Amino acid sequence: MNTHTITDPSALLDERFRAAIIAAVPEFDPSRINTSITASRQPKFGDFQCNAAMGIAKRVGKQPREVAAAIVANLDVAGIASPITEADIAGPGFINITLLPEALAASLDALDSPQLGIPIPAQPKTIVVDVCGVNLAKQMHVGHLRSTVLGDAIARLNERAGHRVKRQSHVGDWGLPIAMVVEKLIELEDSGKSTDTITLDTLNTYYKSAQEKCKGEHTAHKAIIKYGSHPKALAECELRIEDADAAMKRAKSRLVALQSGDQRSVAVWQRIYDTTMTECLATCKRLNANITDEHSAGESTYRDELVGIVDDLVSRNIAEEDDGALIVRVDGIKAPCIIRKRDGGFLYATTDLAAIKRRVEKLEGDTVVYSVDSRQALHFKQVFGVARKAGYDLKSDGTQANLVHAAFGTIMGDDGKPFKSRSGGTAKLSDLLDEAVTRANASVAEKNPDMPDSERGPIAEAVAIAAIKYADLSNESIKDYVFNFDRMLAFEGDTGPYLLYALVRISSIFRKANESGIDTKGAMAAPFMLNDPAEKALALAILRYPRTLNGASEAFEPNRLCAFAYDLASSFSSFFDKCPVLHNDDAASQASRLRLCDLAGRVLRDALGTLGIPTVERM
RNA sequence: GCGUGCGUAGCUCAACUGGAUAGAGCACCUGACUACGGAUCAGGAGGUUGAGGGUUCGAAUCCUUCCGCGCGUGCCA
Numbered sequence: 275m276n277t278h279t280i281t282d283p284s285a286l287l288d289e290r291f292r293a294a295i296i297a298a299v300p301e302f303d304p305s306r307i308n309t310s311i312t313a314s315r316q317p318k319f320g321d322f323q324c325n326a327a328m329g330i331a332k333r334v335g336k337q338p339r340e341v342a343a344a345i346v347a348n349l350d351v352a353g354i355a356s357p358i359t360e361a362d363i364a365g366p367g368f369i370n371i372t373l374l375p376e377a378l379a380a381s382l383d384a385l386d387s388p389q390l391g392i393p394i395p396a397q398p399k400t401i402v403v404d405v406c407g408v409n410l411a412k413q414m415h416v417g418h419l420r421s422t423v424l425g426d427a428i429a430r431l432n433e434r435a436g437h438r439v440k441r442q443s444h445v446g447d448w449g450l451p452i453a454m455v456v457e458k459l460i461e462l463e464d465s466g467k468s469t470d471t472i473t474l475d476t477l478n479t480y481y482k483s484a485q486e487k488c489k490g491e492h493t494a495h496k497a498i499i500k501y502g503s504h505p506k507a508l509a510e511c512e513l514r515i516e517d518a519d520a521a522m523k524r525a526k527s528r529l530v531a532l533q534s535g536d537q538r539s540v541a542v543w544q545r546i547y548d549t550t551m552t553e554c555l556a557t558c559k560r561l562n563a564n565i566t567d568e569h570s571a572g573e574s575t576y577r578d579e580l581v582g583i584v585d586d587l588v589s590r591n592i593a594e595e596d597d598g599a600l601i602v603r604v605d606g607i608k609a610p611c612i613i614r615k616r617d618g619g620f621l622y623a624t625t626d627l628a629a630i631k632r633r634v635e636k637l638e639g640d641t642v643v644y645s646v647d648s649r650q651a652l653h654f655k656q657v658f659g660v661a662r663k664a665g666y667d668l669k670s671d672g673t674q675a676n677l678v679h680a681a682f683g684t685i686m687g688d689d690g691k692p693f694k695s696r697s698g699g700t701a702k703l704s705d706l707l708d709e710a711v712t713r714a715n716a717s718v719a720e721k722n723p724d725m726p727d728s729e730r731g732p733i734a735e736a737v738a739i740a741a742i743k744y745a746d747l748s749n750e751s752i753k754d755y756v757f758n759f760d761r762m763l764a765f766e767g768d769t770g771p772y773l774l775y776a777l778v779r780i781s782s783i784f785r786k787a788n789e790s791g792i793d794t795k796g797a798m799a800a801p802f803m804l805n806d807p808a809e810k811a812l813a814l815a816i817l818r819y820p821r822t823l824n825g826a827s828e829a830f831e832p833n834r835l836c837a838f839a840y841d842l843a844s845s846f847s848s849f850f851d852k853c854p855v856l857h858n859d860d861a862a863s864q865a866s867r868l869r870l871c872d873l874a875g876r877v878l879r880d881a882l883g884t885l886g887i888p889t890v891e892r893m
Numbered sequence: 894g895c896g897u898g899c900g901u902a903g904c905u906c907a908a909c910u911g912g913a914u915a916g917a918g919c920a921c922c923u924g925a926c927u928a929c930g931g932a933u934c935a936g937g938a939g940g941u942u943g944a945g946g947g948u949u950c951g952a953a954u955c956c957u958u959c960c961g962c963g964c965g966u967g968c969c970a
Contacts (some may be wrong), residue, residue, distance in 0.1 A: 293932065312909060315916085325912055338950060364951045367914050409970080446970065520968090573970090607965085608895070615968045623969050651897065652965055683898090684964085690956050720930055748904065753899070756965080761905070765932040767918040768906080775932055783929055825909070837907070840917085851925090851934040858929090893932080 281384040281391035282820050283354065283373055284311045284322055289665040291324050298344035302334055311371075313818060317807075318364070318369035320356075321378075321814060325365035337447030338367035343367065353377060379802040382813050386744055386873050390880055391820040392434065400438045402639035403429040404629075404646065406565050408554045409446035410546050411455045411477040414703040416693050416757070417647070419561075420682045422744050424832060425562040425645030426886050428680060429836065431827035434884045440637050443565060444629060445738050447547060447572035453529035454484035454521075456542050460528070469545070477546060487521050531575065536864045546573075557704055562739055562888045580620045583628055592664050604659030611656035622736075626657045631666045634675045641676040643830055648681035648752060680830040683754035685746075693757050710738035713763050714771075718893055722764070725892070736888040737771055738763070743887050744770030748836035768840050773882060774890055776843035780875035781891045783855055787868065792856070798872060808849040809867070812874060815845040819877050823884065832885055839881045846874050 292307040295302070310325040336342070342363045349358055354377045359773055362370045373381075383832070385391035397504035405425030414422075433439045446452075459469050459479045551570065558565040584600065584608035587593035593602050598616035613624045633639045645655060658677045661667045665674045687693040695701035718725065725733075727868040745762035749755045765771045787794050805812045818838060826834040856872060858864040882889055 286967065302965075310912090312912085315908090319913075323912090328912075332950080366911065449970075451970080596969080601967075608916080610967065612968050617968085619968085621968070625970095648898070649964055650970095653970095655897095681898090717932085722930090735909060753906090756905070758905080761919075769918085771932070772918095775930080779930060779933085786929060822909080829910090833907085834909075837909090837917090844917090848935090852928080857928045892930090 279383055283377065283819070284313070284821060286354050286377075286381075287322055287324070287371060288349070289309045290349065291326065291345065293328065294345045294349040295326060295732060297838065299334060299336075299341060302330055302448065302684050306333075310617055314370065316467075317811075319364070319368070320372040322371040322373070324369040325367075327363075327369065339363060342367035342369055351354065355541070371451035375804060377811055378804055378810065378817075379711055379816055382802050382804075382870075382873065385817060385819070385877075386869070390877055391817075392436070392823055393820065395436045398437045398582050398639040400440065400638050401429075401432045402431070402440045402442055402633040402637050402642045404444055404642070404644040405429065405441050405569070406443040406554075406558065407445065408443070408550065409644070410452050410550045410693040411474075411481040411534075412446075412550070413474060414554050414557050414607075415700045416703060416706065417700070418687050419685065419703060419706075419742075420563060420751075421645050421647070422558060422563050422565065423743050424680070424682055424751055424887065426561075426565060427647055427747055427832040427884075428643060428827075428830050429564070430834060430884050430886055431823070431830075434880075435824055435827040437827075439563050440633075440639065441565060441569040442571045442629070442633065442637075444626075445551070445570050445572035447543075448574040448577065448625075449483065450529055451481065452543065452546070454525040454541055455480050455546060456532060457521075457525050458484055459542050460538065461544070463542075464526050467684060469542075472549060473551055475738040477549060484521070484525070487518055505600070509531050523764045557707075560707060560739070561733075561743070564886070571629070572661045573622075573625050573798065574623050576632070579623050579628045582884065583631065583737060584620070584624065587613065587660075587664060590664070592660075600665065602660045604656055604663060607652075607655055607659060609652065609658050611654065613660070623653065623660070626653075627661060627664075627666060630657065634669060635665055638669070639675055640669065641678060641806060643678040643680050645682065647684055651679060651681055663865050671710055678830065680751065686754050686756045688756060688758060690756070706739065707742070710742055710759060710763065712784045713759055714738040714741065715874075717763065717765060722893065729892070730763070733890050733893050736890050737774060737893060740770035740774055740882075740889070742770070743885070744773065744836060745830045746886055747887075748840070750830065750833050770887060771893075773839055773843045773878070773887070777875055777878055777882075777889050778891065778893050779850060780846070780871050782877075783868075783871055787856055788888050790856070792864075792868075794868055794872075797868035799866035800862065800869050802870065803863055803866040804870075806849075806853050807869065808845075808852040812842075812845045812849045815842045816874055817878050819881065823881070835881055835885055839878060839885070842874065842878050842881070844879070849874075 288309045288311050291311060291537050293307065295307050296304050308326060308329070310329070310633050311322055312322050314323045327345060328338045331338040331341040343360055346358050346360060346363060351358055355374060356372045358369060358371060360879065364370055403425055406422045408418060429439045429441050441517050455477060462469055513821060516826055518724050528539060532543055547892055551567065555566060584593065587602060588600070593613060600614035601610040601612050603610045610622050612619055612621055613627065630642060632640045648655070661677065662674070667677055669675055674884060685693045693701060695705070714737040715730060718730050739764045748768070754819060763771065765775065784794055804813050821835065822834055822838040826832060853867060855864060855867040858867065867873065
């Protein structure tokens with residue numbers, strides 16, 4: 275017997291109803307039975323309900339209520355739920371189920387283990403998760419928030435579900451833009467300036483100016499031709515284009531030097547790499563995202579594989595030449611996937627193909643999931659299509675790996691447009707975090723004036739990160755969402771701080787209990803007494819943890835676990851209000867409630883940990 | 894144009910993937926032994942789920958036609 279069957283009442287009910295359905299409707303293919311046991315939305319419909327009768331009735335051509343009655347007649351829920359009769363059949367054939375108090379207590383008791391009822395899969399899978407994906411010489415900005423936070427959460431969800439997870443950060447460390455910055459640094463060195471203590475901020479400036487220098491003027495030129503301008507301005511512009519062309523030429527030859535392993539170029543590149551990654555990984559750490567150096571898989575690491583892949587696709591007639599470029603056509607997609615430019619250069623599609631190959635063949639991924647902006651949907655459709663066509667998705671056992679684009683929407687500002695910094699540019703991620711921390715600090719100081727600064731600092735940091743991450747994770751990821759400090763940092767309502775507050779109250783109860791000499795340790799073995807509706811509601815909320823976690827991990831949807839966490843915190847708050855724990859003369863009830871508090875706290879903490887949200891003891 | 898996604902309370906979002914009377918949070922109104930942390934709890938008001946049609950016992954969810962918005966769209970990543 276596995277843990278799942280014991281701790282999750284819905285799993286227990288699933289078994290009993292399956293048996294009843296087989297007996298009640300023998301003509302129905304047992305392998306197609308879906309018992310459809312769900313938690314009831316309203317208490318008056320019981321604790322759980324079975325919605326299977328309607329669907330089965332349709333397929334076997336019977337009346338739904340007739341099927342429901344047959345199921346009930348063949349049903350044995352002894353030891354789990356109150357006896358179920360025809361009176362429990364409602365509407366078109368819903369079967370309402372109310373758990374026995376002792377069964378509820380037993381389930382809770384079984385869940386109360388270090389594993390917290392999460393089943394360990396018989397055959398763990400390997401899930402490769404594409405996360406973060408920063409670019410050299412560029413600061414992390416809002417655009418990286420979601421790929422980092424969501425990607426890490428998806429990784430954690432699958433780790434918690436018992437799978438092997440391999441994070442891969444596809445670092446943009448290759449190509450012309452980087453060569454431009456390398457060239458810039460070398461020019462500086464040649465003019466006698468030291469670049470030893472260069473910062474990422476400075477690199478970022480170089481990156482932008484190099485970009486503009488090499489192509490910005492061309493667009494300006496086009497605009498002038500199109501809309502007309504003073505001849506002098508035009509002449510000046512053309513002069514600058516000559517400059518730009520020269521710069522572009524230098525950058526391209528620098529790229530060649532870099533790619534062919536020129537020592538000096540590589541050394542400068544390495545410095546840029548180190549400077550960028552040191553700062554970005556620090557930001558990841560600050561975000562409580564488990565993304566470290568070992569997860570970095572830069573585009574440069576694929577450079578020696580690209581030629582082989584392209585040759586392979588050509589020799590197998592998967593790729594074809596078209597207008598000088600090399601393309602692969604994928605069924606159902608109009609736009610072909612370009613894997614080599616007319617000038618012989620490779621594109622990011624080529625690199626991504628190499629990445630898929632590595633992730634399936636070398637990293638042995640059963641699933642390769644990409645936490646990447648939804649605007650890249652077409653790109654991934656193409657690349658996945660090419661990979662399948664070429665068989666790069668085939669695992670060693672010959673079956674196909676599951677390629678998933680876990681797409682997410684854009685972060686918007688209050689004006690409904692993509693989020694910008696106050697000055698209008700792209701907002702640097704660390705600045706955003708700083709502002710959230712400042713605000714959290716002020717709030718904590720206001721609510722809790724006695725707390726010393728030294729204690730408040732780290733707490734404000736955790737509260738701010740929790741607020742930002744919860745806001746990001748709790749929405750359905752595919753949708754755009756509005757980034758609003760006031761809303762996410764509000765200590766009321768469906769926010770990160772509210773969840774932390776629930777934990778703080780639990781911690782506080784135990785602090786107080788221990789101070790007054792109550793045997794909290796002993797209470798951890800106390801029998802659960804769940805007589806008050808609020809106690810029962812809290813128990814039912816806790817018991818939903820295993821199912822919710824599995825559903826969220828399988829669907830790569832962290833927002834489901836967020837909803838669970840909020841529901842749990844909210845159920846706890848109601849319980850806290852109605853069921854005194856310490857101000858309670860009944861020793862048995864007190865012990866039960868202490869244990870319930872402890873379990874609720876551990877489950878909530880575990881859920882938040884699985885989302886990558888930091889927690890605190892006080893706030 | 895084609896492709897793709899979205900449209901739910903005044904605002905921000907859910908809806909266990911086709912289930913019962915569409916739920917939360919802000920904001921608004923009314924309450925709660927001076928509170929085991931009130932950063933809370935209980936209640937009220939707030940809806941033709943963009944519009945029409947279809948599928949069925951049952952639709953916010955699936956199909957279809959419109960409307961509106963976003964995004965992508967052959968040699969950037």
